[in-house]
Amino acid sequence: MKTNSPRRVPRGYWSVSRCFVFAVIICAQYLHYEAAYGQSHPMYATSGLAQMEVKAIQTAWLEKFRKHEFENHDAAMEFVLIPPGKFLMGSKGEPEDIVRELFGGRNEFLNRVQYEFPQHQVTISKPFLMGTFEVTIKQFREFVDATSYATTSESTDRGSAVGWVPGLRDFRRGKEFNWRNVGLPTSDDFPVVNVSWTDAVKYCEWRSKKEGKKYRLPTEAEWEYACRAGTTTFFSFGDNMSTQPSSANTFDQSGQKILNEKSRQDLFADDWDDGYAWVSKVGSFSENNFGLYDMHGNVHEWCNDFFDPAYYSSSRNVDPKGPAEGVEHVIRGGSCAFAARVCRSARRGHYDFFMCDYDLGFRIVCELNENAGTTGETDRGNRDGSNS
Numbered sequence: 297m298k299t300n301s302p303r304r305v306p307r308g309y310w311s312v313s314r315c316f317v318f319a320v321i322i323c324a325q326y327l328h329y330e331a332a333y334g335q336s337h338p339m340y341a342t343s344g345l346a347q348m349e350v351k352a353i354q355t356a357w358l359e360k361f362r363k364h365e366f367e368n369h370d371a372a373m374e375f376v377l378i379p380p381g382k383f384l385m386g387s388k389g390e391p392e393d394i395v396r397e398l399f400g401g402r403n404e405f406l407n408r409v410q411y412e413f414p415q416h417q418v419t420i421s422k423p424f425l426m427g428t429f430e431v432t433i434k435q436f437r438e439f440v441d442a443t444s445y446a447t448t449s450e451s452t453d454r455g456s457a458v459g460w461v462p463g464l465r466d467f468r469r470g471k472e473f474n475w476r477n478v479g480l481p482t483s484d485d486f487p488v489v490n491v492s493w494t495d496a497v498k499y500c501e502w503r504s505k506k507e508g509k510k511y512r513l514p515t516e517a518e519w520e521y522a523c524r525a526g527t528t529t530f531f532s533f534g535d536n537m538s539t540q541p542s543s544a545n546t547f548d549q550s551g552q553k554i555l556n557e558k559s560r561q562d563l564f565a566d567d568w569d570d571g572y573a574w575v576s577k578v579g580s581f582s583e584n585n586f587g588l589y590d591m592h593g594n595v596h597e598w599c600n601d602f603f604d605p606a607y608y609s610s611s612r613n614v615d616p617k618g619p620a621e622g623v624e625h626v627i628r629g630g631s632c633a634f635a636a637r638v639c640r641s642a643r644r645g646h647y648d649f650f651m652c653d654y655d656l657g658f659r660i661v662c663e664l665n666e667n668a669g670t671t672g673e674t675d676r677g678n679r680d681g682s683n684s
Contacts, residue, residue: 341381345526374428386415398637425662429578434484448492457490458654465556487657493649496658510663513600525585532584537636541568544593595657599626603646631655
């Protein structure tokens, strides 16, 4: 007897259908921009997009710039185009929520997360290029060899660097350490470390002059937007890193094993073992939806902004560039010296501009031609109505 069984949907039907629907959305956005601004632009990214959607938007913007903006870049450094868009910057809820969920409710850690609030919407109005990887030792050496530049740790007593001391089984500051010597084996493909904010800025200035382009450190907002890549979770790959230890080089059992008993951090060491006791070669872990590597862990990354713990309460909504003055600068991403909970997308760190460390490096961005494409959105200024 024939039964009325439900029709089976062909394999791949939903993914194909979704691609078709999203293609229609992109076309509609083109028409919207063309009508509103007199020229066509791809749509911009927003929070909560799926990987496929993020890639589609990124590809559309990439095609717009491919012919004239990717010429004359040094082939030794790879870049990813980051499309304009909107995202939720910072952590949702209250600081106590993060402490309860990630730090066992221990209130002494409130000061470590309070800078991430309040969460607020930010617009990145222009596309830009961002280094696929952190700047490597090889790339930094090219700069030093070309300019005879002496880094902060090499030229002053103020920013002494940090390196591994075998006899102590721990890291210590010392004049014998610098970007060339961290006391542990490295190679050209490792991220350069023991560089100050000043050293990173000087590198950008040299590269800008060399190539006739505008290189700089990312703003804090650009960094978090690029790190999240359309996501709203703790990490760019989800909320629980324990299920994806291949996603970032954090402080885990590998790091715990090399330290002396006194220096071990049982509270902060992740339970898994990623195979790296300290910094790893760039690109050793998986990429995010934009194609960026090592945005979580490995080394802290300098941002251009001055640091202000209360900045989120008054920052502008469109292309915020940080406070007008200060001493410390923002660092982002966490490092191999910190557990995953400290390597979240929203996590904010800070360091004096002259500081150097064995887990502190940077990646750079390159500005694109301003007339070639923007979201058409104007800066509405601060939430208090001012423009500073």
